[in-house]
Amino acid sequence: MICRDLITKLAAENALSRREWVFLWSNYSPEDRAYAASAAGRIAEKIFGRNVFIRGIVEFSNFCKNDCFYCGIRRSNSQVVRYNLSDEIILECCQSGWENGICTFVLQSGEAAEFDLERMCALVRKIKAQFAGCAVTLSLGELSFEEYAALRNAGADRYLLRHESADPVHYRKLHPVSMKLENRLQCLEHLHQLGFQTGCGVMLGSPFQSAESLAEDMVFMQEFKPEMIGVGPFIPHRDTPFGKFASGTLDSTLFMISLCRLMHPQVLLPATTALGTLQANGRVLGISSGANVIMPNLTPRAVQENYNLYDNKKHTDRAIGEAVSLLQQELSCINYSLKAGRGDFGG
Numbered sequence: 001m002i003c004r005d006l007i008t009k010l011a012a013e014n015a016l017s018r019r020e021w022v023f024l025w026s027n028y029s030p031e032d033r034a035y036a037a038s039a040a041g042r043i044a045e046k047i048f049g050r051n052v053f054i055r056g057i058v059e060f061s062n063f064c065k066n067d068c069f070y071c072g073i074r075r076s077n078s079q080v081v082r083y084n085l086s087d088e089i090i091l092e093c094c095q096s097g098w099e100n101g102i103c104t105f106v107l108q109s110g111e112a113a114e115f116d117l118e119r120m121c122a123l124v125r126k127i128k129a130q131f132a133g134c135a136v137t138l139s140l141g142e143l144s145f146e147e148y149a150a151l152r153n154a155g156a157d158r159y160l161l162r163h164e165s166a167d168p169v170h171y172r173k174l175h176p177v178s179m180k181l182e183n184r185l186q187c188l189e190h191l192h193q194l195g196f197q198t199g200c201g202v203m204l205g206s207p208f209q210s211a212e213s214l215a216e217d218m219v220f221m222q223e224f225k226p227e228m229i230g231v232g233p234f235i236p237h238r239d240t241p242f243g244k245f246a247s248g249t250l251d252s253t254l255f256m257i258s259l260c261r262l263m264h265p266q267v268l269l270p271a272t273t274a275l276g277t278l279q280a281n282g283r284v285l286g287i288s289s290g291a292n293v294i295m296p297n298l299t300p301r302a303v304q305e306n307y308n309l310y311d312n313k314k315h316t317d318r319a320i321g322e323a324v325s326l327l328q329q330e331l332s333c334i335n336y337s338l339k340a341g342r343g344d345f346g347g
């Protein structure tokens with residue numbers, strides 16, 4: 001068995017066995033990574049052309065009742081100044097994106113101790129009414145079926161909930177016992193049942209991750225068939241229990257992006273901010289490895305530093321218009337362009 005053959009098989013059949021995944025994650029070389037990246041790039045180009053969808057992310061609140069060991073806005077981090085943006089400000093953020101051709105708004109937050117469902121539903125309605133034809137993606141963590149259903153009824157289109165690790169032993173090392181992998185996977189099932197375009201995903205190089213745990217992730221994603229996959233490198237945050245661990249590597253993250261593209265050719269796959277934090281051109285490399293989405297930050301500059309999930313998170317000092325044209329410039333260097341529109345799965 002050699003890695004290159006497994007990558008070819010993955011491209012042809014969109015699946016590998018658990019044993020094959022373990023082999024691939026244990027033995028891939030830089031040449032295998034390049035081979036996967038070019039195969040993934042070709043598939044993405046065939047399906048999407050040399051186009052990249054654009055989403056504006058608003059990190060609207062950092063209140064969180066959870067204590068994930070990796071995350072800078074975990075409950076126990078008392079250094080964080082907590083904030084919760086008003087609807088008015090959130091709508092202004094969306095407006096600035098809308099004026100620059102952004103038609104998908106991603107609302108992300110920590111998990112508030114008391115989740116205000118009414119407010120969230122009303123906010124989704126307001127955004128959908130004010131920006132006719134836009135898509136709303138939510139990333140609010142684990143909620144009940146009823147809460148997800150209400151948000152779906154309010155008009156939310158997509159939901160991002162990284163599963164973080166499909167290996168129960170590894171999951172346990174990343175989270176306190178109060179957080180259950182079972183519950184997270186149940187949430188993902190519920191989101192699918194409700195008709196959300198659903199995103200799962202992992203951090204590459206999170207502490208204690210192994211070829212076996214990555215194989216579990218691949219098998220899970222193979223079966224779950226997400227419409228979106230969020231992958232980025234783990235990057236330590238100094239005020240967390242994982243503050244002294246090393247970051248995940250650019251290469252392993254790019255390899256994961258390529259494998260996800262080969263596994264689910266149609267999937268919406270962002271080149272994440274964390275990738276851009278690791279290396280200045282990280283997001284562009286993500287695109288040439290098979291990603292097809294970029295998510296510029298619409299969060300007001302004044303609160304961005306309070307949403308530091310990890311150290312040195314990139315902040316946007318420029319106005320969104322400028323950030324978008326810079327992005328366009330970067331992409332044109334590899335002959336890609338930003339594509340207007342909602343950019344739905346299968347659309």
Ligand code: SAH
Pocket residue numbers: 070071072108109110111139140141142160161162164202203232233234235236237274309310
């Ligand atoms: N509360 C929401 C949003 C979490 S933040 C939820 O639970 O889904 C979004 C993602 O950031 C997380 O899913 C996690 O994978 C990633 N993240 C958190 N800390 C990180 C770190 N130190 N390095 C890289 N990514 C991190």
